[in-house]
Each structure stands twice: as C-alpha cells, then as structure tokens.
Amino acid sequence: MQWIPRPCDELDNPRGILFLTNVIVDHLVVLAPGLLGASVARAARARGLARRITLWARRPEVRAALLDQPWCDAVADTAELAVRDADLVVLAAPVERIIELAARIAPHLPATALLTDVGSVKFELCRQVAAALPPGPVFIGAHPMAGGAHTGWEHASDDLFEKRVCFVTPAADAPAEAIDTVSAFWRGTGAEVVPAAPAEHDRIVAHISHLPQALATALAGFLATHPGDWRHLAGNGLRDTTRIAASDATMWIEIFQQNRTEVVRALDGCLAEIQALRDNLAAKDWEDVRARLVAGKTWRDGFKP
C-alpha cells in the first residue's frame, strides 16, 4: 500500500499544503462484481488507485467475459485463490451473501489484508464479518450510495461514485490506519466519504432510503387496487413520488430483512405523522395542516440543488 501526496482543493487549503489523501493499492481484489463491484474496479483503473486488479465471479462465463475488460488484470477460479496475496479485498456480493463469502475466504487472507464491501446495511454484517476473520485481516465496512436503473457488471462505469456519498462504518475497535486507508480508497473513487458507526448508519439509511422505498411501494400498491388508467392521468408529482416503487424486489427484500428493526421503527414514526395530518385534515384544523405543509416545504427547500 503506498500513500501518495495530493494537493487538496484550494478553498480548503489556501497555503497549498500537501495532504496524504490518496492511496495506491498494490493488489486490489474484487469478489462477485456486479454494478457496484465492477465500478470499483473501473474507478480504480481509471484513477490509478491500484497497480493490479484481480476479479472473481461465481459463474464461469462471467469470469471469461471479465478477463477481456481493460480494468481486469487477472481472474481467479475461486474466491479463495483470488485473495491469496490481496492488499485490499472488496466484497461486492449481494448483502445477504457477503457474510458467507467472508467466512469462505477468511483462512486464505494474508495477515495484512484489508477488506471492505458495498452492502447497504451494516450492523449485523460488520459484526459477523469481523467475527469470521482470523487475527490479522481487518474489515472496514462501506456503503456507497450509488446505483442505477440497471444492475450487473456490464452497466458499471468509471465514475459511478463521483460525488456520491459513501458511508465508511468501522467497528469501534478498528485500527485508525485501516480506517484511513479504506476511507482514502473510497475517496479515490470520487465518493464523498461519511464516517458512521454501523448501527448509526443503519438508523440513518432506514430513514433516508428504506422508509421512502416502503412508502413508495405502499402508495403504488394502494393505487394498484384502483383503475389502471388513473396513472396515465397523473402529473409529475405521482411519477416522482412512486419512481422507486419500480426498484428490484429481491434487492429490497434483502435490505428489509437486514434492517428490519430500524425500518419498522422509522415506519412507525412516519405512520404517526401521516395519521396526524389525516386527523387534522378531517377535523378542519387548517392552522395545523398549514404548519405541516410549511415544515415539509422548509425541510425540502434545504436540499442542495
């Protein structure tokens, strides 16, 4: 692992001091690359974050196709072989398969290896991956908030993470150097790194990602019980509000399973808010309804453009 000096933005750094903000990984290994994992490999190649990139995928035909990509130096036949001399391993499998993948490669990792992942739920996962590892290798969980309408490595891009939030969620006892290195790697892909404890991460995404998904799904499911052509009469409001209802069901089952407690808690809070708006509307308490409309508007107006 090599640290390279990189000048920070002039605004942050008026005197032009060089900070250690970037890292070059000697051997980067991405396991089970889909959209996110392959975009990590592409970003690493495009931005010079790794000297050597090894990939492993479960299906032989995917391995064959990956070998043809300019962002792939080698393909391993097994995950165990792939990680033998890895410096940084990215566990890019679907969230419920990351733990078993970590357990499988654990005996084959060099003692100095770092591991990170792309899973969208962190508390259980970080705990169990850490428990599966022998002394030596360190896992620093990550959750890049990036995606697209299409999944699969074929849709990966060099700049998927550019200016997107990437949570980095170290365990309380993680070594500072490992945290710094994994954070620097993610920052190198273009992401804005946000540190958070795993449990805090899960509470935040339950509110800002999983709750909106549940509401969009419920609204779409409710409207599905009404005439189908109503949706063609709607303006952009309904279109925007329900867009994520079209997300992949299998991915969301996994996220809901992993973050069930926090999602239920967020739903309870939001249900109380909807019920209060409904009750005050029914009671013609227009002062209360106006206050709710204004509070929502004030919050939404605070979004960055």
Added chain:
Amino acid sequence: MQWIPRPCDELDNPRGILFLTNVIVDHLVVLAPGLLGASVARAARARGLARRITLWARRPEVRAALLDQPWCDAVADTAELAVRDADLVVLAAPVERIIELAARIAPHLPATALLTDVGSVKFELCRQVAAALPPGPVFIGAHPMAGGAHTGWEHASDDLFEKRVCFVTPAADAPAEAIDTVSAFWRGTGAEVVPAAPAEHDRIVAHISHLPQALATALAGFLATHPGDWRHLAGNGLRDTTRIAASDATMWIEIFQQNRTEVVRALDGCLAEIQALRDNLAAKDWEDVRARLVAGKTWRDGFKP
C-alpha cells in the same frame, strides 16, 4: 364561435377524414390570469384559437403590464366589464375565489356565453358556479394538470398544456354542444382532454395528486424532526419522493379544503396499506412483503415512459 375542420392524426384516421376537432372563439376573456390563465391566453394567440383576447386582473399594475403583451388585445378595468360580450370566459382565479368571481360576473354575461375554469377541485365548485349563473350561460369546469416551479402570469408559456391531461367536468345536465366546444378549446391548447363527472374527478385527483402530496409532506415533516444533514446523505430516491413537499403551502391548503372528504378517504386507504406492510415486515412475513414489492413494481412499470 366557429368550428374549423382539422385532419386527425394519421394513426387514428387512416382514411384522412376531416373531423370537427378545433374551434375559433370570437372573444375570449381570461379573468385573473396567473400561470395557468395567462398560458391559456398565450396558447390561444399562438394557436389561433381566439380572434380577440380580453384580460382582467385585480391589481392595476398587473393590468397595465398585461396590456403590453402580444397575447392581450384589451384589458378591462373590472371583471364585469370584461365579460360583457364574451363568447368564452376562463375563470383563472385561485380555486377558492372562482365561485365569488362567477357570482360577481353572472348578471353581466351574454346569454350565449360559455365559461370554463382551471380549478384543481371540481365537485363543490361546479355545483356552486352553476347555481350562481342565470339561465343562458353554461359553465363547463376544467382542470388542466399543468404547472411549474414558478407561479404568476410572468412564467406563462404558449405550450404549458401541450400533451398534459386536462379534465373537462360537465354537470350531468350540461348541453352536449357546450361540452364539445369547451373540450375542443382545451384540446386546441395542446391538452389531452379527459372527460369526467365532477365527483369522479375529485376522487381521481385525491388519489393521484392530493394523496402523494400529503405523503410527501408527512415524510418531509417526519424527517425534519431528525438531524438536518441527513438529507445531504440521501440518494435520488428521497429527493424524488419528497420533491413535491416543496410545493406552495397556500395553494395546497385550498386544495385540501375543497377536497377534504376524498383526501381523507384516500389517506385512510393508503394508511391501511402502509400499516400492513409495516406489520408484515415486523412479523418477518417475507412472502407478503415480496408480494407487496412486486405489486408496486408492476404498477409503476406500467407508467408510460
């Protein structure tokens, strides 16, 4: 009022038959033009839907400014004067002021005048406007589903209604010719006219427009009780789901007031759906949760692109 033949789309009309689908109004009067009313005047001028366009606005400085517009032939000092020899009057005031405006101009309308409006709620409004009119003039309510981030006549455009749905909501006893003429006028602005009884219209928009607004407001209001920087960590899902929470509070109070019963009913149905999703999530009934995710996705995938 003059009907002009216009060939229909080739797809609908393979034999090239001419249908009476367009109308020219001799004297169009738009009262209280804001974004929607001024866009009606602009569309009428740009598309040749009216020979003469007269406007009236409450504030003198607005009247002076309107007189300079190429889509305005005359400005009247009062609404009563404006409608004296009108063929078609567009009541473009905010929804809660349309009824009083109709009552005010009623004694001054020619017996042959037609009236329409742009109000987003229809049942009460259509009933009361019809009741305010003397025998002769006919009111055919309309609700063009168009708008923008900015209100006010300054932001009007020639093509605001292009390909947007415009509900036309005649009373049960409205003469067919009046319905046809008002429908043809709205179609002439570029809108896709959808006929609906006033009560049916209110039930539809309660579901496809007012319910999404209430949910976005409640979600934004709920998240406003959490740390403010969470919103900067969110992806596009939260951004889309809450976009309409930033809508104008005064406009929405009026809509909720006018359509309270239907909005409360839609909220009750949607609350039951959200509660069921929450309960099955809490109970780990993953088969049920998956079915809900799939139902929502199927419905959303059915949107036109």
